[in-house]
């Protein structure tokens with residue numbers, strides 16, 4: 250089966266007995282058994298059929314043997330990090346997701362050594378893995394400036410250093426990038442984003458081929474109670490079926506928006522891996538099927554006012570869903586990042602991040618073009634070009 254078919258067919262076998270064509274929502278938290286028999290289903294925190302149906306689909310998307318679904322992307326992240334003993338060395342992208350930084354902070358308190366490196370720079374990758382490491386944590390494209398790490402190169406070097414290699418693939422999603430194909434050990438998803446796709450369910454997942462890793466993840470999940478509800482699994486699985494269609498429209502919409510931004514005199518840098526002058530363009534073209542739904546740009550006026558002028562785009566955090574969203578990283582998603590780190594990562598007060606949704610592109614283009622154009626009031630907040 251090809252990818253688009255797997256999306257709608259995996260984990261979707263008709264239910265024996267009833268013939269339900271959709272996996273039923275199993276709400277039971279305990280299962281009848283005979284005392285002496287080893288039960289297939291024992292207790293809802295450990296096993297749930299609705300969750301397993303979702304996991305069969307998620308694993309199949311990357312041709313992987315295993316997927317474990319979690320209550321959120323954060324819970325999946327914590328399960329992966331639970332592998333690390335005190336004193337272990339973790340090397341991570343320097344521009345990881347803000348919540349991931351918070352998780353790393355918890356681990357540092359438990360004696361894990363966290364080091365950040367610019368994993369979009371091959372020399373920095375070589376230097377970071379010149380000494381032994383227990384885990385590599387990679388985000389590509391990164392948030393919010395869409396830097397690209399070379400997955401095959403990072404995985405090769407990190408393996409030489411003895412590391413388990415994890416890629417947070419939330420931004421690209423499995424329709425555009427499949428890290429396991431490049432030698433990566435574990436793919437992490439916040440399924441809250443493009444996989445569920447409708448901004449109405451939280452979830453996370455860890456996908457891998459290694460049975461020992463998978464067992465460690467599910468053992469952590471059961472012990473810590475980091476389980477998704479059956480209803481959230483149902484919603485995530487429901488959303489997943491249209492991932493390819495949604496992603497195709499989002500990428501096309503993102504490209505249209507990038508063209509508007511590029512042509513505008515009120516916009517400075519535009520960050521999008523689909524642009525030939527983006528530093529990661531060639532690597533992205535090699536490892537991604539398309540450059541993605543997320544882009545960021547420098548507005549040469551007041552970013553807050555720009556976002557107020559947008560009528561269609563919703564000002565909100567999160568990404569990858571059917572609604573087009575805008576946010577100002579310095580004020581919203583990255584407000585907690587220390588200002589000097591923010592500056593080093595190129596997150597200025599003028600930066601605006603866009604997640605393209607699936608609306609009609611003409612409506613999005615009209616809305617963005619009108620908001621970029623300085624009105625009388627806007628004139629005041631747009632700096633003189635000269």
Ligand SMILES: *Cc1c(COP(=O)(O)O)cnc(C)c1O
Nearest residue numbers: 321322323346417419439441452
């Ligand atoms: C949202 C997000 C997470 C965390 O996922 P939750 O489902 O919100 O817990 C992790 N990584 C990235 C890149 C994200 O965008």
